[in-house]
Amino acid sequence: MDQDTAEATARPSARDRLLDAADELFSRDGIARTSVDQVLHHAHVAPATLYAHFGGKDGLIAAALQRRLDRWEQVWKEAVDAAAAPAEKLLALFDAVSAYRDRYTPGRGCAFLATSTELPDLDHPARAVIEAESTLLLTRLNQLAETVTTEDPAALAGNVLLVYDGAMANLQRGRTPDPLGHGKALARCLIQNAIETEQ
Template sequence: MALPRQPARARLLRAADALFYERGIAATGVDAVIERAGVATGSLYKNFSGKDELVAAYLDDRDRRWRDEWESAIAAAADPVARVLAIFTATERWRDDVGLGRGCAHIAAANQLPSDHPGMAVAVAHKRHVVERLTELVAAADIPEPAATAGDIALIYDGMLGSMAVGLDPDPINRARRITYTLLNGGR
């Protein structure tokens, strides 16, 4: 028995996710997304006002899925420090399930979009959430200066994603995890 087809919006988001991430937002036209999704042109405009709204929805959907993955890793962690380090566990899972060969989709989008593009607000909100959630986790682990420490971890995290995009480090996730663990333990 064949599985039921997903609604057009879900197929468009899945196609946009694959194409915008792999080829880039600027290099991918809506016709390619429509073709990949296997929908009629009208389906795009029934669900989104145009490419700008599709880009914002793609980034928002990716953010939502990432948050779910990260929260799952946090919930499975055994202690407060492990909950901080769960960002790297979630990243490993995301890499294995979704792929991270091009680094962070939100940073890539920010590099391609004008500052007033609706997708830029989603990219900024994604990065803001990472820092805010890390701040909560660091505070719960009784680490001094939680906001500053969370900012340092976010920088390590983004550097790790950048390293993944260029492929120079053979194991950037575990390297970032180790650096963060050292940071959380006062540099020891």
């Protein structure tokens, strides 16, 4: 295989380049401030290719967010599977964010919350992805909390989610040195309190 063939083989597809560009630019600059032309220029793709794959900017937004959700779900599952004790599996949420940010586009905070704020229209195709992410968070946290306490696992899951949302907001503000570490420490206290209450 010659060098030109190897480079062509290694280069991501036009669809992936569009998704990569959208993920990076939407996360960095926001959806409203990012034009289709900017995405096309960043991805080195012709307009017809974008419309053929996604139908337009709205479809691209939804597809980029869905890919992020798929990746996030997998990274979080890996973090849970790597944790030994039930409490650590519940706390793995915070480790998963760090792992995701190391592996993929970091962003300034939670892409799902940011997209929800930028796209209040309930009929936008990205809304279904935002709802799916919320459902994933609630469902998985509740399942994990049930292995930690039988007293009120839903309350524990809700409290951990509240701390998580605060940590993600602090990532966006950029004023706390280690918002994920602080969030994990606070969540650990909540878990310990729930365990002690049950005893």
